[in-house]
Amino acid sequence: MRTETGQVFKLKDYKPTDFVVERIDLTFELDPRETKVISRVILHRREGVAKDVPLVFDGDELTLDGLQLDGSDIDPALYDVTPDTLVIRGLPESAPFEVTVSTTISPETNTALMGLYRTNGVYCTQCEAEGFRRITYFYDRPDVLAVYTVTIIASKDEAKYLLSNGNYLGGGNYDEGRHFAAWFDPHPKPSYLFALVAGDLGLIEDTFTTMSGREVALKIYVEHGKEPRAGYAMDALKRSMRWDEEVYGREYDLDIFQIVAVSDFNMGAMENKGLNVFNDKYVLADPATATDADFANIEAIIAHEYFHNWTGNRITCRDWFQLCLKEGLTVYRDHAFSADQRSAPVKRIAEIRLLKAHQFPEDAGPLAHPVRPESYREINNFYTTTVYEKGSEVVRMIRTVVGAEDFRKGMDLYFERHDGDAATIEDFLACFAEASGRDFKQFSLWYSQAGTPSVTVSTDWNEAKKTFKVTLEQSLAPTPGQSRKAPMHIPLAYGLILPDGSEFAGHPTGKEAADGVLHLTRRRQVFTFTGVPGRPVLSINRGFSAPVNIAMEQSTADLAHIARHDSDGVARWQAISEQATRHLVEASRLARDGRNLPSARDLADILVATAADDSLEPAFRAQALTLPAESDIAREIGSNIDPDAIHAAREAVLSEIARAGLAVFSDLADGAPKGPYSPGAADAGRRALAGIAMNYAAIAEGSPARAKAAFDAADNMTTLSQALQVMTQNFPAAAETRQALDTFRTRFADDPLVLDKWYSLQALAPGAGTRARVEELLAGKDFDRTNPNRMRALVGAFTSGNPTGFNAADGGGYRLLAREVVDIDKRNPQLAARLLTAMRSWRSLEAERQEQARLALVSIRSAGNLSADVSDIVDRMLAA
Template sequence: MRTETGQVYKLKDYKPTDFVVERIDLTFELDPKETTVVSRVILHRREGVAADAPLVFDGDELTLDSLQIDGNDHDPSLYDATPDSLTIRGLPESGPFEVTVNTTLSPATNTKLMGLYRTNGVYCTQCEAEGFRRITYFYDRPDVLAVYTVTIIAGKEDAKHLLSNGNFLGGGNYDEGRHFAAWFDPHPKPSYLFALVGGDLGLVEDSFTTMSGKEVALKIYVEHGKEGRAGYAMDALKRSMKWDEEMFGREYDLDIFQIVAVSDFNMGAMENKGLNVFNDKYVLADPETATDADYANIEAIIAHEYFHNWTGNRITCRDWFQLCLKEGLTVYRDHAFSADQRSASVKRIAEIRLLKAHQFPEDAGPLAHPVRPESYKEINNFYTATVYEKGSEVVRMIRTILGAEDFRKGMDLYFERHDGDAATIEDFLACFAEASGRDLKQFALWYSQAGTPSVSVSTDWNEASKTFKVTLEQTLAPTPGQSRKALMHIPLAYGLILPDGTEFDGRLDTDDAENGVMHLTKRKQTFSFSNVPGRPVLSINRGFSAPVNIAMEQSSADLAHIARHDGDGVSRWQALNEQAMRHLVAVSKLARDGRTLPPARELADILVATGADDSLEPAFRAQALALPAESDIAREIGSNIDPEAIHTAREAVLSEVANAGLDVFARLADSAPKGAYSPDAADAGQRALAGVALAYASLAEGQPARAKTAYDSSDNMTVMSQALQVLVHQFPGSSEAEEALAGFKTRFADDPLVLDKWYSIQAMTPGAPTRERVEELLESDDFDRSNPNRMRALIGAFSAGNPTGFNAADGAGYRLLAAEVVDIDKRNPQLAARLLTAMRSWRSLEAGRQELARQALVSIREAGELSPDVGDIVDRMLAA
């Protein structure tokens, strides 16, 4: 049986440390197996703390080599060192004192990829959330801010680049062929933002002049030979720096900004002060190896990590319960940046799809938790869609409620008041309340209540009096640990579209709305409009102004009216998506019961007409033509889910749309831009539309010739991967698909990032037989189980992106994931726990699959000693 997963940490138990850290000096002598670390910490006792209170530092699998206080060896009877903590007694009662701690590490054998580790010959650190304690004993918590000076010593083979946070102090020869480099960060920071990199890397350099005229050196480090693929990342960085100055008045504050790309990384990237470390998939790009989606992700994630310089670094979190304060806010900022760089409405549609695909299921299952949780066992398990994506939506709602001007005033006050602080959600909201004069107490419930609110909407039109009434009612379902919920403040943007397609510009007869937003603050409210010239169609939750489920009986005609005339592009898409979803849910239920499926002529006609409308943005048409995914349909059904029935129903609708629009799709399939590749929004949108059309046209034709021609003639990775996906998913096992797969692997055998696409495409092929191929790929000689990207590309894609294959009726998919999670947990608990979350919705399955999924989860729990990461997830999933 497994061991206990550890203590529960609670928000209400927060208290500051007994000692205040003033500064920390670190010296590293790098060696793959025996890196020595000397930590010199200057502290003083906090006022009011007892004179005999001990100093307790955190550790994780550490061994203490030596301990000195003010330069003298400390009496061994006055300290206790375990792998997880260092407790020191007999300290000075007043004044600052120095604690010197010596530890020895083995970066080469650190498979957890937390703390200091070695990847492809390069030393690298990852300290968020609790990785610094794997380097040295210290107060490893976000509210302990200190100034860091770092000296790195290494042999010649590792010393080409020795990097850390802050500004470079100098470097040179040390002794006996070794070299050193010293760094100083003048900005106090918590330990989770510490970073060190050492090794022989290629370098791309540029510079940026800030709004005050300061020149900042920009450096991106990549593996040798890949320098040419870092150009777009550098361009995105410079655009991010300029945008943050223009939109938020935030100027960069060091002499140098550095990015290092590594191949073994548990996260997407890390915002360490002045030295960002990235998963190389979010840095490297060229037309031959990266898709349009890769370019967009690079742009967004480069921006996200840079924006953390102020929302996360200069102002950090008081404790990990406030994680959304840096992550949700910074996601909001990177979303706003991407919306300005690309099509705002198309970007917003993509955000909504992501939110509904990942965060809504999280809110509806056993892993539900508030944006700011009240307790946790393992903080690594709270880097979730709720904290990031819903956290961003909450910030977006603040802007909707306050308006752009007061929102900017609130942000300015936040930056001014809390620069250099470890802040809380209360601090953040107080700035907006003060700047705007608004009471945000009820709104603050968005941070403390889990679950997705539902809003039922009904309308009443009185032809005689020309009045139109909208009645809204909110309900909040129980979630784990929260059986009773308080009423929320839900801002719902709206519009009334008149019969002629114009919008009614009259005012509401109530004070509960302003600037096109209805403020639902009670259980039930009615909003009235007078002097409306004709029966309007209500467009509600425009722009997805609140992350809620809307329950509204609107006719197909009304939805079509919105789709044709709404001035909000997001609402037009939502109307089309709602029509598709209604039909897909209905036919999925019929398929589950073994009944005949009705035709989808009306839906097919609408979608084909949308695709053919050249007045619409190509990227918008691509989004409109992409039917709700099988996981979206399952979420909408909610319970007793049969993934095979959903797949059957969706395939039937796809076929009908494809056959109805073959001529249109055949034309659009060849509409990708010709000539030199550009990743800009316009060209990317055209390629997205062409890719969707290729899938429809190939489906209608029933043979792979068109897709194989597209694959063979492709001159960029976007078109190539689109065509490969059509071949493999629509014509699995065909000679064309197998030939393309073999050719792709041969061509990109030496490029791990591109091969990850090859693995993912195969893992996501619909149908149970895919599991057998996944197992074959896992056991192949060239499969690297130690690389997180590779495991996510195969196991993650199969379990989270292949509903029919993973949810096979015999339970083999569940057993495969369970076995891999147990195996991975021994090396990399963080990765194992994140892969396991693919089973978060297991209770919504039909009874047979539900029982098989439960058995798989139980097998994990009973497999032996589990990490706190995996133990926490499996316990929460199995809890009643």
């Protein structure tokens, strides 16, 4: 793996390669310790490049076995080679030529899980972002597109299936005991999309008929015995393919589409052309082992990786600074797909929760960066919520700005103009500018300016003149490397709700307000509505149309009016959430100062009434009853944060709500659907409402008995895990909780994915003893430290999801993470760096905790021999 480096890559330094790759032929002779790789690359010198300019290929921990030019060995005097670079001089000036590179690699000892590695007897690749250079010397960058032919040779006993990108050319016996398979991908692609999988796997198959009538073979490979659990993934794949045809006119373009599920994987999944590789947690599901959330995640991630076929594969990004061009856009597409498959308002609420919980803190801390960064040291560290989730929000805003019709025109133009290209953000925006006739120069600042904009909103109602003025003022705080920022184009969807609950149909004059959207483009703007019959209540940023912080003095009565009457379900939820947040922030501050907490009766009345309102869909009621998390409250407080005070305040509010609504919650807790399990949105919503009602009822009763009874009677994983969560969160030391945990462990001892839930629930339990329990579990003889899922389930859950346990005043949580990061970094730098981001908000803590966090970061920094991944993160955290 690459160790720490001071090299900084800058967007402004981009230049094309000196040589153009026309095609690449790869041959793999697979062996756990000595896999031989032969790469035959046909290239020509780019026009205008001088004849004395050498060819420079990337490598990473490689050893060169052989090097040929047009079939003849190259004179060693004409090349220089290190584990990380191959430089070849004296190449032809004009005619195409062939360079053959031979290397030997060891998949079995590749614990970084980048390049070609071996897990549970299966050979697997992960090449994004820069893993291909761990296989062979090559131009490992996204703007080098080539046609690939791949031949795989392996033992028949060891690898039943030999898979790669594209269409199957054929195969057969290679020699005694070995066989081969050849694959050809006719679509030029960058090296990061290369894939190879070989192993003895189980298989489920289906077909899909495209809109032009072609039949595509669909195959999903999993571990033997798990084939029935891949059925939902196959169904989600077929629905994704049909949706992309109907909504975007995008048809699949190969004869076969394959998915392989593996247990050791750093990411959720990878969109390799025609051969997606998945973390098995996002493929395997059945009612007994997967929750409703697991089913929803599988549906979304299957769709995401499939949609990449056009937004990422057919059109890729010119360089890694443009990563959001494929990821943010494809997240937007998978969000839209899930909204169509499920409840659109509930899906949008979940997206907002995720954005505020993870991306807003990233924007506000030392790891802040624009959606399109200007520079980086380690590209692996920019697979962030800013690139993905905020990148998606920017695409959503484009649709809001231009409207649905011109958005589709812009997307069609993008597909037509850039198919087969490595494109840029400028290319993307130009398509919408042309389709809509709008100028996107100011809007493009969303890609280049870091941070979350704040919009201050004030209103003025003139009874005599029947006018209503809305004043908007935007600001954007300094972030690392960006102190002064220009005004953004912020599209804010709005509504004026009249006293009778109806909506005012008029709109302010001027081009900056149309179709229910106020377009804030200057520092300060005033919008005036005339002819308003009665004092309205302003509903602003409906649907969370822009990823901004809204600062607005609205009374509790006005928020309640929005919650009762707004036609936008997301706005109704935001009004309820705002009331809860205000109360929790104030209660947390009082708890920090040792003062009595205010009554939450008004909030309790609103939430209990919402819970009892059968006119609202169950999934919406479940979202409304879910109080802002402790991390959300901390974000709103902003500085001098005391996690213990926040926890105490939130627990007190939960208790008051629970007591006020015990009768309602008791009734709803029994409302889960009966009969055969369905992962569909309707039944999942009823289970979600029953689960949160069970939590409130158990809190009010002060006993785990209700949850333990639900645990014992559960016939699906959703109810089982809900009940166990109620016990571990509220009664961690109770005998019933210990018994349920033991039962769960025994029942699912042979199922690693389900056992990950067991680890996470214990890591998330409140109380002073949780850290000791995490240490005990880490030291267990059957705990697999090499599996990313397992480490995320325990260490990741504790550090990112347990604010009081992780942020203990004695600094023990920080020291635990520092120790684990240094240890993991030796094997898997990507995993180590991602776990370390749990400390991104350390400077917002109160002084004592800040110092303990700083010391932990310094201890990592002083460990020495860190990977580039970890050193980049820790340096940025300490420098800010």
